[in-house]
Amino acid sequence: MLQSLNVSLAAVLALLGSLIGPAAAQQQPLRSECLAMANAPPRALPVSLRRTAAKAEDVAITYVGHSTYYIDTPGGVRIATDFNGAYRTGRLPDVITMNRAHSTHYTLFPDPKIPHVLHGWGENGQAAQVSTRVGDVYIRNVPTDIRRYYGEGTSGAMIKDGNSIFIFEVAGLCIGHLGHLHHKLDDTHFAAIGRLDIVMVPIDGTYTMSLDGVSEITKRLRASVVLPMHRFATPLDEFMRLIGQQFAIDQRSERTLKVSRDTLPATPTVIILDGV
Template sequence: MPVLRLLAFILVFLPAPLALAQTVERPSTCLAVANALPRATYVSLRTAAGGESVTITYAGHSTYIIETPAGVRIATDFSGLYGTEPRPDIVTMNKAHSSHYTPYPDPAIEHVLTGWNPDGDGPIRHSLLVEDVYIRNVTTDIRGPGTMEKDGNSIFIFEVAGLCIGHLGHLHHRLEDSHYAAIGRLDVLMVPIDGGLTLSLDGMSEIARRLSSSIIMPMHRFSTPIEAFSTRMGERFDIAFLDERTITVSMGTLPSRPTIIILRGV
C-alpha cells in the first residue's frame, strides 16, 4: 500500500480515544519562567482579548468540574459521589481518603488519572493532551500510618484556553522551591481549607499567597470559617461570595486583583 494511502487509512480508522488523547512531552505555557526563577512569586498573564472560556462548577467536597471550550469534562478528586452526571471524560484522584478516589470508576470514563503510582514504583507522571486541554501533575507526600508516604498525592494542573488551573488535591505539607518551579504560574487555584486534615490554614495561605493566582477557589472546607482563611491571605486579596455553583473564566476576564471566590455549596 503506498505510504500516503496508508497514512490516510490510519487517520480515518484510528480509534477515537487514541486519536484525541496522547501522552506527550510538550512545553508548558505555565512554566515559561518557573525553572529559571525558582524562588519567584508568580503573577498571572492577562490579555486584552477575551479569549475562549472555561466553566468551573463546584460539585462537592474537593470535586470541581472543569469544562473546556472543546467540551471536555473533567472531575477533580473524583470519588464517584460528586460530578458523575453528565459523565466526565477525565477524572483525577488522590488516595489520602476514600472521599477523594474510587477503586471502581465507571468504565466508560475515558481517562482515570491517579495522583499516586498504583504499582508503587516511584512517582506517577502524567502528561496528557485531550482535545484542547493539557494535563500534568506534580507529586507531593501524604501522611500514612506513623509516617509520610512519598508521592502519594498529586497537584494536578490543567492548561486550557491560555489558562493555568491548579488543584492542590489532599496536600499535607508545605511546598519547597522545587515544587513551585514544577507548578509554575497558576491563574486559578483550588485549595483545601479544612485546617487540619490536609495542611494547616497557615500553610495553605502561605502557598496561595506565593502562587498569587488571580482566582482562588476554596474546597474541602467542612466547618472552617471562610474568614479564617481569607484573613490569613491579607488585604491584597479580595473576596467574593457567589450565589451560583458555576463560574465562567477566560484570560480576558480574570479579576484585576487576586480574588478568593466562594461558590455556592463551598
C-alpha cells in the first residue's frame, strides 16, 4: 500500500513538473544581445548573433517625417517610432513606440488594429519598463527625463523618467531611437543603452537639446550609422561641424535605407534620407 502511494505521489510530482517547467521557462527575463556585446571582451560575439551572422538579412529603415521612422524587419514586423498617426506610409505598423513631449510624438487614440502600443512613459510617476519580443525583434527602453510644458506645471522643470530611448534588436543589429531627448546622458544611461549600430538623433538644437549636447552624445555612442531627425530647424552642415571629421556624410535621394550587419559602413556615417 505504501509503495503504491509513493508511486502515485511520484507520478503527480512528475506531472506538476512537466506543467510548471514550460511556464517557468516562459517567465525568464528576455536578454539583450546588444548589452551582451557591449559588455563582452573584444571580438566576442553572442552565440545567437553568430547564428544570425550566417544569414545577414536586410532591415529596411524608412524616414517618414519629423521623428518617425518605419523599421521593417526580415521577419515581416513593421515598427513606427514616435508614432502620432499623421506620418504614414504603406500598411499599418505592427508595433508603435511613443514619447509624450508633443502631440507630434504620440497619440492616445492609435488605430485599434495596431496590436502593440508601447509608451515611453509610465503611470503614477513610475518609469516605463519595456522588454518585449515581437516576431524577430526584441524591444527595450532606457528611461530619460523630460521638460514640463505649459499646462503641466512650471515650464522648464523636469519630469523624471517621463520619456524613453527605445532600442530595437533585430538581425544582429542594435538600433536606437533617442526620441525627444532633453538632457545629456550620464554613464548609467550609456551602460543601459549598450552597443548601438544605428542611432536616430534629433538635431533641431532647441526643442530637444542643444546641438553641442546631442553632438557629444552622438560621438560617444559612435554608432556605424547616424540617422538625423527633427531636421526642420537646423542646417545639417552645422551639426556635421560639431560632430567632427570622424563621421562621414552620405546624402541620399531615397527615403529607405536597407542595411544588414554585414553592410554597415566601416567609418561612422551620417546618412540623410530624403524627406523633411
